[in-house]
Amino acid sequence: MATTPRRRAPTPAPASPWAGSEERQRQRQAKRNAVLTTAAQLFNERGFHATSLDDIAARLHVTKPTLYYYVKNKDEILLACVSKGLDMTLAGIEASRAAGGNVVDQLRACMQVYADIVMQPFGMCLIRVGDEEVPEPARSELRRLKSEIDLAFRRLVAQGVQEGSLNPCDPKMTAFVIAGALSWIGRWYQPEGAYSSAEIATQCINTLLAGVVRQPG
Template structure:
């Protein structure tokens, strides 16, 4: 049986510290958990009614532990809202890259938007908004919001040009679409009667087809114009 040479170097002890890449992944995972918990609590209680103690309690850690990953509650909100916006923009860009007619791209973008506002970060974007943020962050996040609005306007205008959408004001129509789909984030809660996918499809169908029966649509125009004319007298 071979014996070990006492002069041979001993193997190094196993390090209790993970390699640097693993440590960074672990840190990022923990930071993501802090943001997720923050978004959930902001959605449930509101920004001002949520404290760092609340977020720490939900994660089962002490409040000082949070400071390894975020500076303060404002930073958590900034990151939550930014993630909601960036997820939306990425989804819209992917829908556009898939190609197809403008109406196909518009419908895909609407589905993306409707789905994201049922998720923690997207819901935080809608329920909390940017009014609670410092001025500098507010400007940056409003720039991102503007990019979403302009994408909807572009697709509406392209849909009108290709003949798949009725003539309309692209700006006003984009406001209506985004406003209606954003409101899902206000009333949605998981475990309800409908899945996010079902909610998206029903809301989009209502936006695109309306609520009137087809034979009634033609009768609305003349009555509306007559009422308008009467009101001007």
Template sequence: MATQLRRTPRPDAAAAADAAAPAVSPWSGAGERQRQREAKRNAVLSTAAQMFNERGFHATSLDDIAARLHVSKPTLYYYVKNKDEILLACVDKGLRMTLQGIEASRAAGGNAVDQLRACMQVYAGIVMQPFGMCLIRVGDEEVPEPARGELRRMKSEIDLAFRRLVAQGVEEGSLAPCDPKMTAFVIAGALSWIGRWYQPEGAHTPEEIAQQCIETLLGGVLARAPRTTRSTAKKRAASA
């Protein structure tokens, strides 16, 4: 007669725990999927900005961007519509970083020169980053309408921020009398140009470059006569 095998009943507590345990889904929740998609979209934009800076917008294709990311070209279309959208997003990021940094510098307080120096530091630092560099190296004419008008409006906000600080400094007496509009153009133009010649592998760090350029703009390039102290003046008078 065959021996029947009997299953040993599991303890009631263990069985109840198994029944109460939620099933583990292999799919991420909506929030996690959105975070992953945003992270991958940012990777596409960052890579594109670097390649636009290296090769130029027109010389960079979606195939080039996909190859550097080690994905297929169709994969890119899940995150962006076309190359124009990528360019617009890169330039927009550079502008918003700049405006937010300038606003934070002004909100920190201080006199006009302190705020101007802080804003210059922010601006110089951003134009040496991929999105800021893309903002400088890509011309407005390469951005399609109607976004071109919005980008020009945002750029004018940067210009107006510098103008206000220059005018405030002149009024306070901390800056020499000047035309705020012309001076703001000079400051922004000089700092913007860093984004064209800066090379990450160069001899100077971004901080050193920004500091040197700011000191040159604020202090000028002409040698200044050393200040004569009272003791020096007395010695000169005695020997005369």
């Protein structure tokens, strides 16, 4: 009696040595972020004009042509760095306000976010690199976004004055003082300095909120 030959199980296809599109995109984004972070650090250390693509490639231990897989030129890198700093700041301030609390709590939280970010590479780059170094039309957009930081502080100060939780003042001028003082941290802060970033933020915020002149009683 004839027997039916048994069918062999199909041989599994070998795993592809090429990553799927999602994984490739993830890897590319991670490498682009590494380029931007390194560039921001160098811009902060040396200045934008004194930093070349060769410097960025050398810090990353790659060749200069490799950078062109992830960025077009140095202007694009600068724009991406300061944009990241702005996005982080605005998102942090919005989250602080959304968390609720009284006006003073919200103001302190927003100041804490801003102080923290200007001591990080992208936030520091946002402060240390002048708007004039960013080409138009991006320059105007960056200035518009920066004004939103000032407006966030201005609204909180105005609300606090109206409620009586803050001393009477000109909200516009007070917001300029707050944002200006906290921004300047990004220019003089040194990670290896005597004070930690947390200590700097706390002392600066306390000084701005309490003032320096001792009140009677």
